[in-house]
Amino acid sequence: MGRHRLTGSGAMGLGALAIGLAMVGLMTAGAPLAAQDAPALDPAVPPAIVRTGPSPDERVTIPIHIDGKGPWNFIIDTGSQRTVIARDLAEQLALPPRANVTILSMTGRTEAETVAVPKLGFGGGTIDDIEAPVLEGENLGAPGLLGLDSLHAKRLLLNFRTGRMEISASGGSRRRIAIDPDAIVVEARRRRGQLILLDSEVNGMTVAVMLDTGSHFSIGNLALRDRLIAKKRAPDMVEAVLTSVTGGQLTGQVGRIKSVRMGRVNLIQVPVLFADASPFAELGMKDKPALLLGISALRIFDRVAIDFGRGKVDFLLPDASAISQTQLAAAVPPDKLPGQ
Structure with missing residues (x-):
């Protein structure tokens, strides 16, 4: 089995399998596939979860002001529990x-x-007194990550058609x-802090699906891989090496999943890295099939709104005229899809 490297930029040279992030397809709304100097560490404090960053051309960013200075473009990362700042920026601002x-x-x-971030501003809002982990900017691929501690009562709107990203009050508040x-x-x-989508399946099997805007590619746990193998629904796979925002490496296997269904939405031919990634165990999902859906898969939509207050995700499908020829294959009846 060949080995390929997946860095924080999400590069995937996969040869004969032709697994490209641009090859994610979309099933239009309708029936699902089956029917259609710091103190020592405190061991009692649970670790924060930080994800792998996307490439500069694919990352989802928003201008951030720190104590009135800036802006700097931080990656919006729904897979990171903490807001993170790059070391060079923390030193530049002399953050305590x-x-x-x-x-x-x-x-x-x-x-x-x-470090202590006295005031962090984005859009029309501010958050005071953030304590942000410091990581190397070359691994982050950005001046920082805006994590769930800054998004927990917010609505995040990702407009991929216009390239505009917005953070506003949740619809669960008094604001309509x-x-x-x-x-x-x-x-x-x-x-x-994570939102786990209900009524989600991978290749016809019930799976916990989470949206990870900080990861370029999608990541499945080994429980998902093993279930797919047991059900004879696993894709062809090649070995790959992932490099995370901390600079660590993890070996896994990459393959294209035929279908990821979320409610009435189906994605087809989704490239996924299957690996024993640490956050799955931290979320209590080491032994339960689970998938982190990365930004490359989400970009097929015109717009995605993640409302942490309401506990809902809104997907706006692209017009048929905007769907590429590869994606139009999704209009073929399920039993006529390639590989069926």
């Missing part, structure tokens, strides 16, 4: 040090310093949010 913490990245645990009548709404439950 705080406690050391344990960071849990895709590749395992590592110790990190934290207008929902596009053409959007497909998928409900979710919360676990450690």
Whole structure:
């Protein structure tokens, strides 16, 4: 089995398998496939979860001001429990040090310093007194990550058609949010700040699906891989090496999943890295099939709105004229799809 390297930029040279991130297809709304100097570490404090960063051309960023200075473009990372700042920016701003913490990245645990961020501003809002872990900017691929500690009561709108990213108050607050009548709404439950989509399947099997805007590619746990193999629904796979935001490495296998269904939405031919990534165990999903859906898969939609207050995700499908020829293959009846 050949070995390929997946860095934080999400590069995937996969040869004969032709597994490219641009090859994610979309099933239009309808029936699902089957029917259609810091103190020592405190061991009692659980580690924060930090994910792998995307490439500069694919990352989802938002301008951030720190104590009135800036802006700097931070990656919006729904897979990171903590807001993270690059070391060179923390030093430039002379942010005061705080406690050391344990960071849990895709590749395992590592110790990190934290700094006090007095005021963090984005859009029309601000957050005071953030304690942010410090990581190397070359691994982050950005001046920082905006994590769930800054998003927990917010609504995140990712408009891939216009390239505009917005953060506003949740629709679960007194503020009323207008929902596009053409959007497909998928409900979710919360676990450690994450939203886990309900009514989700991979190749016809029930799976916990989470959206990870900080990862370029999608990552499945070994429980998902093993279930697919047992059900004879596994894709062809090649070995790959992932490099995380902490610089650590993890070996896994990459293959294309035929179908990822979320409510009435189906994605087809989704490239996925299957690996024993540490966050799955931290979320209590080491032995349960689970998938982190990365930004490359989400970009096929015109718009995705993640409302952490309401516990809902709204997907707006692209117009048929905007779907590429590869994606139009999704209009073929399920039993006529390639490989069926």
